[in-house]
Amino acid sequence: MVSDDGAPSRRALLTGTGTALAGGVLALAGCGSVDTGKKAVKQTSASVRERDIAILGRALELERRTVAAYIACIPLLTRPERKACRQFLNEELQHTGELASLIKAAGGKAPPRADSYDLGQAATDGASARALVHSLEALQISSYLGWIPQLSPAPVRAAVASILTVDSQHLAMVRVMQDQDPVPGPFVTGST
Amino acid sequence: MISGGGPTRRELLGAGAAGAAGLLALPASAAADASSTGEPPFSETDRLQRLIRLELLLVYCYRYVLASSILGPRAHERLAPFVGHEEAHVAALESRLKARGGAVPVGPDSIKTANRYLANRGVGGRLGQLKGERDALYLLLTLEQVTIGAYFVAMTKLRDSELITLVCQIMGNEAQHDAVIGLSLPKATPGTAVPYGLVQGLQ
Numbered sequence: 001m002v003s004d005d006g007a008p009s010r011r012a013l014l015t016g017t018g019t020a021l022a023g024g025v026l027a028l029a030g031c032g033s034v035d036t037g038k039k040a041v042k043q044t045s046a047s048v049r050e051r052d053i054a055i056l057g058r059a060l061e062l063e064r065r066t067v068a069a070y071i072a073c074i075p076l077l078t079r080p081e082r083k084a085c086r087q088f089l090n091e092e093l094q095h096t097g098e099l100a101s102l103i104k105a106a107g108g109k110a111p112p113r114a115d116s117y118d119l120g121q122a123a124t125d126g127a128s129a130r131a132l133v134h135s136l137e138a139l140q141i142s143s144y145l146g147w148i149p150q151l152s153p154a155p156v157r158a159a160v161a162s163i164l165t166v167d168s169q170h171l172a173m174v175r176v177m178q179d180q181d182p183v184p185g186p187f188v189t190g191s192t
Numbered sequence: 193m194i195s196g197g198g199p200t201r202r203e204l205l206g207a208g209a210a211g212a213a214g215l216l217a218l219p220a221s222a223a224a225d226a227s228s229t230g231e232p233p234f235s236e237t238d239r240l241q242r243l244i245r246l247e248l249l250l251v252y253c254y255r256y257v258l259a260s261s262i263l264g265p266r267a268h269e270r271l272a273p274f275v276g277h278e279e280a281h282v283a284a285l286e287s288r289l290k291a292r293g294g295a296v297p298v299g300p301d302s303i304k305t306a307n308r309y310l311a312n313r314g315v316g317g318r319l320g321q322l323k324g325e326r327d328a329l330y331l332l333l334t335l336e337q338v339t340i341g342a343y344f345v346a347m348t349k350l351r352d353s354e355l356i357t358l359v360c361q362i363m364g365n366e367a368q369h370d371a372v373i374g375l376s377l378p379k380a381t382p383g384t385a386v387p388y389g390l391v392q393g394l395q
Contacts, residue, residue: 084383094389141364148360149353158347158392161360165340165391168364169371173382182372183273186280188364 038105040155046107048152053108055147059160060099060110062143066136067092068117073129081126081177085133088170095163102159130178137171140164142190164188234349237294243346243359244285245309246339248299251278252306253335256319257328264325267376271332274369281362288355313338314394329373336370340393367391 044052070089074082100110119136123129144164151157171190172182254275257263263271286296300306307318310331315338317331343363350356374385 080381084381087383087386091386091389098390145357145360149356154348154350157350157356158344161347161363162344162390162392164360165364165367166386166389169367169386169391172368172371173375173386176375176382181273182270182375183277183365183368186277186365187284187358187361188368189361 038102040153042105042107044106044153049106049108052151052156053103053106055150056099056103056106056160057108057111059144059147059163060096060103061114062136062140063092063096063099063163064113065117065119066133066140067096069119069132069136072119073123073133076123076126076129077177078126081130084173084177088133088173091166091170095166098159098163102156130174134171134174134178137167137174138190140167140190141171141188145188145190236350236352236355237289237292239346239349240285240289240292241294241297243342244282244289245297245299246313246342247278247282247285248297249306249309249313250335250339251275251282252300253310253319253332254278256303256306257322257332260322260328262322262325262328267325267329270372270376274372277365277369281365284358284362288358310335326378329376333370333373333377334394336366336373337394340366340370340391341395342393344392345395366393 067089070085070092074085074089077085103110119132121128123132141164144160144167148157148160148164151160168188171188175182175184254271258268258272258275289296300309303319307320310318313335315331315334317327317334319331322328322331340363343359343366346359347356347363350359370391371385374380375382
């Protein structure tokens with residue numbers, strides 16, 4: 001479903017993401033990181049697993065918040081930007097699946113999805129929409145940089161690092177949409 | 193399928209997925225259980241040396257491509273800062289290596305040596321034989337993906353928190369390079385430049 005201005009409706013976006021999620025799960029099945037991480041996390045002590053579950057739960061909440069932001073922002077963007085951001089939304093959904101899978105493997109239960117997420121000041125146009133997804137991608141990166149060293153064992157850290165890596169790419173491409181330098185420094189920090 | 197002497201991006205990415213699948217075959221607790229599998233014990237010094245060698249190869253290749261006028265102005269402008277990024281990675285890794293008493297490796301000193309290193313790592317394309325921007329971009333793209341793969345493998349082994357953070361920061365940066373190079377390919381868009389939800393590079 002497409003609205004008068006050519007922008008997809010929220011329903012169409014959600015339907016599209018449902019399809020993409022299925023594709024994402026298929027892609028995940030062929031991916032090594034989550035399976036390796038799942039096997040590894042099962043072999044850790046209960047206390048380590050509890051700590052991991054808490055961190056992964058916070059990461060999942062942040063990914064869901066970013067998904068909500070993309071859903072809210074995509075209709076405000078230009079057609080080429082919408083196409084790219086739908087792709088990024090699908091990938092963020094894949095990240096939620098990966099994190100939920102790791103939580104389950106650690107013996108935990110993924111926290112329920114909230115009815116709504118606080119996205120701060122609402123995006124009202126393309127510029128504020130780009131700024132919002134920029135800020136959330138950056139927040140994800142800075143958060144993962146803090147969380148990953150606390151995770152254990154190493155394969156779980158690697159699995160989560162593969163998510164951080166993609167969020168770094170999203171941030172670079174959102175910067176391109178904002179006419180900013182896509183890679184402003186040699187180390188990702190998530191500070192901007 | 194080979195086009196223009198180099199693999200297509202789709203093929204490269206497919207190879208990336210295959211590489212990721214290959215990682216799946218690794219035992220999950222390989223690092224923790226090295227003694228029982230006969231694997232040599234993991235050494236942070238050794239891993240740092242491997243990463244520095246790759247970074248030095250990247251520096252050499254970026255310098256060569258940027259100096260050769262093979263890139264169009266748009267791609268040249270986008271990729272020019274990456275040499276400095278790779279040099280910063282080398283400096284950061286070298287300081288950690290020296291702190292551990294490791295010997296700092298040297299990078300390639302000639303095109304011939306660089307090409308041998310590229311061949312050893314399974315990277316298609318050779319310096320001195322690049323026929324245009326497309327060849328150069330694919331060579332750099334593949335080498336970036338091989339480097340991301342090396343960082344991913346390092347992540348499955350490292351224990352030191354500070355080193356883990358550094359490796360994450362560099363791996364994310366290399367992935368950004370990968371996306372920007374992808375964006376410089378013909379008909380690319382920001383969406384096609386980030387085609388997968390999980391990135392583990394070529395291994």
